[in-house]
Amino acid sequence: MRLTEAVACGTPGWRARPVRAPWEQRIVQLEEALTLDPTAPGADTMAGCDNVPRPPVSRRRVLQTAAAIGVTAVVGPLAERFVQLADAAEPHPVADMSAAPAGPTRRWAMVIDLRRCDGCGQCTDACQANHYLRPEQTWLKVYELTDASGNTYFMPRPCMQCENPPCVRVCPVGASFQTDEGVVLVDQTKCIGCRMCMAACPYEARYFNWADPQPVPRLPTAPSPEFPAPQQKGTVGKCIFCVHQTRYGKLPFCVEGCPMGAIYIGDLNEDVAANGVGESVRLSTFLKDNDAIRFKEELGTRPRVYYIAGHGQDLGY
């Protein structure tokens, strides 16, 4: 089921699309996950610019899929994930970081297993829907690239949350800053919109609000660097490693939105990483055993995103 109505993509000033609240979306995601036929219409949730209107969610569909579950046995980890999703059917805590429980200081990192990524784009969809982004604002973007043997592979590219971030260095007003956990955030009340950070970022991971952002439903708190929704016109935005989620012990949206478990969120201090299908690993051995590398390592940015290549490819060409 598509979450959105048909839009004409790419035309400047396009009308905002109606957005469903995240908890509604969770229900729909749940139902989608239960759909067993991958070729059924609506099973493909790749964000795109087709103009096919989709019907809204119906009660009959829920009952049909529930019956399908009853027929085929559901194994433990998958069930546990459904429980997790259902538990999360509530508005995600936004912005009020002072209310978040204090925990150990993290050093956030991500591991993306390129062997598993199939380019479905659900990570991008989850991120865009939950942050109320326009379709061209792909904070996490999945590139389709060709390796040396001519085979296609997919590479999701979030913000690298560099330890030595060029974007922070060049911001004239200090609107881009780095938290002590290593996440680079943008204070959109300070940003003057000069786009120097976009010039400096070697990963093209920053996205500008060239027009008014789309309307968002009423949110409990004001926008903040930890949850910049709605965004401000004339300022820059980017992937924030979902600090508003992780602060409450939840996974980032892309991590839990990846059905292949290709995206892991991890802590270099705690030396553990977890993906969205319930797998957790010891981060240092996971990286070592799988020969994880970083993108554009030679630039000295010291990114916090590790890639597990698997096809003998160079990253990013």
Next chain:
Amino acid sequence: MARRTRVIGRAAATTLLVAGLGLFPASALADSPPGSLTVQAEPAPASGGQAGTWTLEARLTDAGNHPLNGQTVEFLLGVDFLGIHQVVVASAVTDASGTATTAYRPTSSSEQSLVARAVDSGITSLPVDLGVRGVPTVVAPTNQLGLVSALAGPGAIGLALVVWALLAGALLSVLRVIAWPRRLVWPAHRAGQAVGELLE
């Protein structure tokens, strides 16, 4: 509001349905065969202190206290990360005496508390507390430019101040020699006198 209730009702119904099904296989695993598993940990000799390498030993026996050979034993570390409480940090296979041995270097920054778990049977040992915190493996590099980068900022500011001082000096020196018209000077002089009288 009604809509929200309706959707939560749907969510609850679906939750109950799948949870019921999901718990079934989990409950099946709860009935593990009798046996025992113990684990102990020793810091390896000359390993660089307690944060260095440890040796973990797990002894697996069956219900009749006979050692089990060739069983895979996993060692899990207690962590606190986004709802994850345990992560596998090592695994080893038991030998003829039922002992699985492995080396382990603490890298997690949390208190090191380990349990062993036999993979096949699922029995877990009591936790062993190493009494240390791990040292994360990642090291931040130092600023190699050091003094140069520290001086660059103040140096640039100093240079700018010198230039401004020269510009101001040139302008002011000209203005000083070319006297202000008396018409402008006199009101300032009078104002100064008036302020002086006020203060008295």
Next chain:
Amino acid sequence: MDTPTGSAEARARAIRSAAVRPILAPGRFYWPAVLGLGALVLLAVAAYGYQVVSGLWVAGYSDRAFWGVYEADLVAFIGVSYGGALVSAILRVTNARWRAPLTRIAETTALVSLLVGASFAIVHVGRPERLWEIVAFGNLSSPIVWDFYAVLTYLVATVIFLYLPLIADAAILRTEPGPTSSGLRRHLYRLLALGWTGSTAQRRRLESAIGLIAILIIPLAISVHSVLSYAFSMTTRAGWHSTIFGPYFVVGAIYSGVALVIVVVAALRRAYRLELFITPRHLVLLGRLMVALALGYLYFTFSETLTGAYSGTTEDLSIVTTLLAGPYAPLFWLFVVAGVIVPIALVAVPGRRALERVVAAAVLAVVGMWLKRLLIVLPSATSPLVGQDWGSFQFTWVPIVITLGATAAIPLGLLVLFRFIPILAIDEMEHLMGSEAPAAETPKKEAEAWLAEPG
């Protein structure tokens, strides 16, 4: 050949009447020109207002084309202000006396174009109302902050450098019998002239101050365009991350600056009948300076291109390829031929009608250098850093109108300013040219007729 007049007094009178003619009787072209240019400027302001309300997307930007026309305009319009630095400062430091009739025009052009260029910093940001934060929260490691302080310092130095010689001129005008010493104008010149009496002590102090500022303004000018280039070269983007960018931008700025001075001087010379003082020789000499800088700029461009093509990374090579043989190739070769080689040929090849050739070369140079700044910004801004998909900048009407408005603002500013300040540096000319005759190639008949005119 005879000089039209033998007395220094007559010469001084001629200089003064020429200098105040634009103030008192600008001519029939004046108001139509001001109204026309003013309309263009207002149209640009309206376009900017539309952009502020709608967002920067109306200017053709997108995430894969985050910098474009406005950033090129910023560099170009600040670049053309370098003519003032060259003509006034460098020629003063090198004691080139022929600069005398040109200094006021060059300095005023520098000020006006610097202000117009700096205003593009307001136009290109997404949140112009927050620009004060650069001072309040300035991050000293940012090239934008360096830009701000460098341009500000250079602006202050340009204003002072324009004002100091103006003191003596204003003193002349406030006492000169005629309309300049009556009414509002008298108040203006009395204010500008302060207490200038022309005494030896004052003159000495003024000379040393002007000399100091002239020496200071040369490294300031170099620093401004170097720092502007650092906003590009401190990134790691192919095509920008080059060590040559500092000198590259400076030489390009002086080249375009001298070219603009030639165009402006030629236009004002014709409009305000300054042929007696600004002779073809002046323009030819400026033209030769321009050629020297053109050769320098060509050399830098060649060096950049060769390095990128010979042993550049994949990304460097893609930039070089797109410039030399790709979508940007027509513009690039147009710039090389029409913006550099043709101007060099027009000036360097001896022949008749030297003045017209120099002016034509200068016009080509100014336009060509604007194009070159666009060619510096666009390919690297639209090049892909991941994958192979290039972005593209959409040329909508908004940046075109604003650029045209900025181009109109320069002559508008000059026309307005020369209603208040004399177009020739009277005092400086009297002291530099002194007993020199007006230039030999001015035909006697023309000179006499000119001197006989009222005003």
